[in-house]
Amino acid sequence: MRVPLAVTTSAKPNEQLVSQAQSAARQWGVPFFSRHPKESITPWFDSRAEALIVFGHDGVTLWDREGHHGFHAGMAHLRRLRLAEGEPDTFVRVAELRKGDAVLDCTLGLGQDALVASLAVGPEGRVVGVEKSLALYAIVSEGLKTYELGPDSCRVEVVHADTHEYLRTLPSRSFDVVYFDPMFARPTKSQPGFDVLRRFADHAPLTPEALQEGRRVARRWVVVKGSRHSDDLRKLGLSPEPGSRYTDVVWGRVASL
Template sequence: MLITTSYDPQAEHLEAAAQLARSIKQLQGIDNPVRLVPRKRHSLARLRTLYDDSDILLVSKERIEYYHEDQSALFFHPSTAAIRVKRLVNGEHDPLMELSAIQPGDRVLDCTAGLGSDALVYSYAVQGNGEVVALESEPIPYLILQQGLMTYDSDIPGMNEAMRRIQVIQMDHSEYLQRQPDNAFDVVYVDPMFRQPIHESSSISAIRTLANSRPVSEQTIKEALRVARRAVIMKEHRSSDEFDRLGFEEVRRSTTKIAYGVIRL
């Protein structure tokens, strides 16, 4: 994996790239060597040829971007979370927050954070005295989410505070759940990669090749039921068989594509 900068980097961007290289070497699941290389005036395609490596992390003034071959760049952006938080700011409702019966001060565990869209809305909803723990097992999505939540700047009231409050941990959710005491969180949320992809979603398409594609196990749901005080919620394609397989008897169809399974405690 190559780490480089945008053209004509400032000193802080060079230091950020060097720090990023050091951080990546400590992550779990990084198999190929990490090399910090000068950008000069090279295109990304030229860097790939020069160093015989298809994976590039680009550090710019605004953000970190991940490039793999001809796929779209992967980077952190609040995306639909920004729209949902705006609605909450305006006193409107959010289907997931309503299903979760979220209250200020709640503790929420997002078992499959991805790029953090749902974790961000949860964090806004639980407010300053609440807590959201976001788990991401895969190193590149984890890194992009962690860095993005720390540095992204939003003009939506309360959004920056919500991002900074989220605790991001690189760990498989099954291992994390086993380590938790009973009733440790009010809500445990699971949003795995859908068995039936929604190809219209560009953000999901960019992360799909990096995400953990393993289906949620029955043991994971059993542990989630032990750890949750109020509810375990899973998001899936509305026609998915996973709800039945994992024992979600209450299924709420949110859109033409999405549904939430709920087990209330």
């Protein structure tokens, strides 16, 4: 019987890599599969696991029968470079992020906006990213361990939890900005890796109840990313913020309670 997710290593691991992979499997509560030298993992998708977290000498990679994806900053790296040069970033502008802010990213995904926020709030700030999908949590949390944020950023704290349940555990007004980036119902053109995100991410829409919890937890704003081709923002009572008409992404925000 196949399991939903398991951990293994690259084909020629050393003892340290095997130990690291085994430790992660225990922490995540998933099986660890030993791999023989030169053994292909492709047949495993028919018999052993629907997806695999593979620990290799060059990092951690998520595999399924459709492909694989390792952690990388992607467009966030370019956005961070531009932000460091004083150029505007739409997310930072709409959220009005300031040095020292605490930001809660309720839909971490591949960590793109969280990485930008970590630079915007600086080393004295705080960024917490919540990810419900164990597979995405695994590659992002492991990837962030080796990503060089630099001295001008705070680290990104990654939490594996259901966002709605996690929000209910937080004190009121405990974060300056609460951010939601729910999965678009209609795919848009995007950077590499988004196909993986769509396969493994939680597709549940943002509910009015979660938005209200976000407003309770926020000190200033709740920011929501949406699609120009969707009425999701309108259903939540949000109006798009002014922005470029040449992008499929729209932004809404609402003040804290």
